Amino acid sequence: MNPRRLLFMMLMLFPLLARAGDSTQTFTLKQAIEYATQHNYAAQLALKNYEISRKQYMQYVSAGLPQINGSLNYNWNIQPQVFLLPDFTNPSSGNFLQLEATPPTTVTTNLTASMLVLDGSYIYGVQAAKTYKELSLNQQESELQKTKQNVTKAYYNVLFIDKNIEVLTLTVQNLEKLAFETEAYFKEGFREGLDVEQVVLNKDITVNTLNRLKIQRESALNMLKISMGFPVDSTLNTADTFESLNAGEPVAYMLDGSASFDPSQNIDIKVLDRLYKVNRQNYQVEFSKAFPSLSAFFQWSYGGFNPDKKRAVLFSNGSTYYRGGTLLGATLNVPIFSSWGRVSAQQKARLEADKVYIQKTEAEENMKMAFKNIKAEYVNNLSTLANDKRNLDLAQKIQETNRTKFREGLIGSFELINSENQYLNALNAYYTTLFNLLQNRLDYDKLTNKL
DSSP states (O other), rough: HHHHHHHHHHHHHHHHHHHHHHOOEEHHHHHHHHHEEEHHHHHHHHHHHHHHHHHHHHHHHHSSEEEEEEEEEEOOOOOOOOOOEEESGGGGGOOOOEEESSOOEEEEEEEEEEEEEEEEHHHHHHHHHHHHHHHHHHHHHHHHHHHHHEEEHHHHHHHHHHHHHHHHHHHHHHHHHHHHHHHHHHHSSOOHHHEEEHHHOOOOOOOHOOOHHHHHHHHHHHHHHHHHOOOOOOOOOOOOTTTTTTTSSSSHHHHOOOOOOOOSSSSSHHHHHHHHHHHHHHHHHHHHHHHHHEEEEEEEEEEESSSSSSSSTTOOOOEEEEEEEEEEEEEEOOOOTTTTTTHHHHHHHHHHHHHHHHHHHHHHOOOOOOHHHHHHHHHHHHHHHHHHHHHHHHHHHHHHHHHHHHHHTTSSSHHHHHHHHHHHHHHHHHHHHHHHHHHHHHHHHHHOOHH
């Protein structure tokens, strides 16, 4: 091949290969949630469970509908069975005649139809199967909401760490500049060696904290990938920030004092309510097993044989065919005594329903308490945010003033380091409160089915 042509083909393919190998994706919070609803493993399993429950429902319903089965039996009697009969032509001889009981080859065709006519356990069982299908649908919705909540929490955590990394990176840059200036002043005799060591020590401590945060970010990002169902080996970037999410903006519906909370609208309560209904219907199924059941059946058969061992029955001359009979009947099953087995099954089903009812009542009370606590925490965090913002502005002003004074030799390194740490603490408190506000909003939306 011409070298120039080969080079041209390689240059054409290189951009395509580069794009194929690029597995980096950037997500906003909304996009991350949408991606997770399709790819999260728990959400996919919940969808499969719902589909399974639909098939189980159809399977249970079909058990009470007509059942038709057919069979074809072909027998080749290698050594036919023989009956011994007395010799009627000469009874006094004591001899017996040997008669073959079956032809050498036989074929039998059967067609059987059956149907459940009346069975209380089947009727209640169909109702329970339908409720179980609805329960699986509620469980799928619940798992989907948990997926959204987990993705949102993981996304918030990454943003929080990113903000801390941004602040510490800028702090390290300022401390490196300050350490360089302090060392220069020390060489000129305007600073003591202790000042240089103190600034360098503070810079090294901040660098170590920054490095730990970068490792924490990798762990937080991997947790986000797992929550989304995103490949861990691929690169994921976040597009949102605390500022774009309006973390500090008050949410009107969370500040509405007249808002009430109805636990029955929560998806987890709906799941428990369906589960209670399923157990009550299971009790009805067990109770109805003590009553008679009626089923009907129909059977038709057709057969044939051939007396010639060398000929098959089907499609052979000399074969004889006959009707085996037609049968129509009914079966009445009457339970009489089960050694208290049915009674125990009924009591067990009723206790299972009572247990779920207790769990549901407890969950409702916990949710009512959580609703009040979340609203109170949100209001408190809003007030704390305002104080944190004032403290941050003041700490930043003190920091800038002390840096100027330190360069002018008016204060020592201890006062400078104290103002630096004071600023970092104020900044961390501010962003922690923003993070808590986002968490409050998320927990409220999950509780009130707003996700």
